[in-house]
Amino acid sequence: MSDLVTLRLDADAPGVARAAEILAEGGLVAFPTETVYGLGADAANDRAVARIYEAKGRPSFNPLIVHLSDIEAVQRLVVWSEPAERVAQAFWPGPLTMVLPLREDARVSRLVTAGLDTLAVRLPANPTARALLNAFDGPVAAPSANPSGRISPTRAAHVLEGLDGKIEAVLDGGRCGVGLESTILGLTGKPTILRPGRVTSEDLGRVLGRPVLERKDRDKISAPGQLASHYAPRARVRLNAAEWREGEARLGFGDEPCDLNLSRSGDLVEAAANLFEYLHRLDASNAEVIAVAPIPHVGLGVAINDRLSRAAAPRETP
Template sequence: MKHWIVESDVDNNKSYPQIVDAAKVLQQNEVVAFPTETVYGLGANAKSDCAVEKIFEAKGRPSDNPLIVHISNRDQLEGLVAEVPEDAASLIDAFWPGPLTIIFKNKKNVFSEKVTAGLPTVGIRMPDHPVALAIIEASGLPIAAPSANRSGKPSPTTAQHVIDDLEDRIAGVVDGGETGVGVESTVVDCTGPSPIILRPGGVTKEQLEEVVGKVEVDPSLKEGKGAPKSPGMKYTHYAPDAPVYLVDGTRADLQKLVDIKKEEGLRVGVLTTEEFVNDFQADVILSVGRREDLSTVAQNLYDTLRTFNRSNVDIIFSEMFPEEGVGLAIMNRLQKAAGYRVMKG
């Protein structure tokens, strides 16, 4: 596997040698991991069946789980989607480039059906990362790119995470340092009468509503039923090796659960925040960020879940967070990591 190291503030141009090399590999219908502002993506030519199939093979990803297509400039949309509704145009003006994926009605015979999972729609975003934009621009292709991890595992926020998961499975990784947002993009369906959030992420519901008014949240987001219209809707994701349980209660309630499992001879981990890291007694206690600033929790969440894998814990108990702002995305990822297992205090 090739490992290209690129400064994260590289200008968006085609002449940077590592960018050129990575783009050529993508043009050859191979898969390449690269940083975005959210997590590392695993990119391939979105128009090629054989290229996209390599994403699914590398990740072990279910074939009915659609992929998000990444572009480097808004002008590319015209050749990829059937129309750009008014709400979608407003959201693009406000949040592109950035951590927002918009669902459009796709043009026929443009994308591999493996990208859309046979749906008449496609999710597209423009990442806010100079390395990602430079690679996409240099390739001249729309790039399908889910997170660059084994399916179901925590998403990668560093190139080393990618190497740990996919070293023998992909052509290369462009190392642009640690990502910023830490959780994936928000996915909003703009094909109906009003926008609907299919996956919460880096752009909050409140921010969306400032631009387009009332925005709904798809109820199947938590139910996980039916064919997924967006990545992250159906399958268990983001899970470390040890089972995770969310604790709906006080810190004292969480400690009681820890004590019970320790008495059973288990090695117990606790996922908490900086403010409360000294309030627990367990085998491994990890702070995921500051409760008073949930953006730090979003940024550190996946790395913290991966750190538990190196601690050999048997079970993990996690605090819960308010489902407001980026907390909605944090709880979505934690619920997926826990398989919706919640212990009442």
């Protein structure tokens, strides 16, 4: 049993300052971004990064996203390019991660990249995240702050459900607004969506002036968030439920009777913001199955369906 006591820090100046101190000391701090809560560690500290994998039970071949405070800090870690500059100017800070070639002199632990010669980098927009990154003044490695493979956290309480006693602190900035992990764009070759999110392929195509590809090799891990089974509740998930079955917890979309509704008006932005929150709530009901209504596979619906398909995938562990 761990004797570590996880602090719950307010998202004010003293709380942010204490969180930055913990990171500098090699500790782990969960913090809010506009997407989900991240589990942060000093990305240059091998031991601190190793503790992320330990706390989450995360496979060591699954790389991490590095969060930074400004583009100049990003450019010290990766090989910058004209497409990267276009994307950064359009979408940073915001819910977008870019995968770029790692600089030879980059000051990050090799555990962050899982041995790859690329690095996933992001500038979050959430004010609390930005305050923490500015206070720490260094790269922060941060996957989602939950046990590996489970539902991503959109509130501090979700973090504590899975990681209480395993990390030093959670910086409580309230509920995350977007509610889905960031879009991941690979820019080491042709622009490719490695993980869909709030920023869509259509959005990126307009900025880059060319179509953006979708990842084809589903067996190769080239960026965070690509495991087949991921974002999963304890309950089994049944997708595209055209009708409800007795005993199921019902997650609806559109104007229909259900236990919780992602968006009665059919708004995909609202549905994305509610997805993980409502999966947490329905899982807490101890239902054996969560049935999910069909979600349109267009725009942000592509990202929602990506998360749901991973939540419903066969699991290698109980």
